[in-house]
Amino acid sequence: MDNIHDIADELARLEAERAAIEERRQAKEGREAAAARLAELQREVQTAKLLEQFEAEGERGVDFDLVDTVAGPIVVRRPHPATFKKFRDGGKYTSAAIEDFVRPCVAHPSKTELGPILERFPGVVDELADVAFALARGRSKRVAGK
DSSP: OOSHHHHHHHHHHHHHHHHHHHHHHHHHHHHHHHHHHHHHHHHHHHHHHHHHHHHTTSOBTTTEEEEEETTEEEEEEOOOHHHHHHHHHHOOOOHHHHHHHHGGGEEESOHHHHHHHHHHOTTHHHHHHHHHHHHHHTOOOOOSOO
16 A cells, blocks of 8 residues: 555545445444334233233232333232231241242232243342232232232
8 A cells, every 4th residue: 555546445444334334334334223113012912911901800900010121011819818918827938939929919910921921030029029919918009010
């Protein structure tokens, strides 16, 4: 690159390459934003359908409530008195005991679908237990929605 024409050609080539990279990056960001909006809208519709379904069976905050997670909405029903008493009388607040308490309270998703969610996001079980306890105490704990 001894002459000015070689330098100018190399500058032009690098500027074109940078512009192409920037264009690809912007296109990728646009696709990611559209995919994120689509996923958000799908969750909103799924949540609305679940609320419609479960409100036909009982009152939100009394009979059931909904926990919004990145894995999708989870519907928690008020625990059966025997389930609640068994957990309380067990005196153990281990992860396994909390999960055993929560699982029968989950009305959506299915037990098969819930397992992978709890594996991926183990802290969700605590949120579900909080909601189940609030329902058992007759106190609404709104976690998601209005």
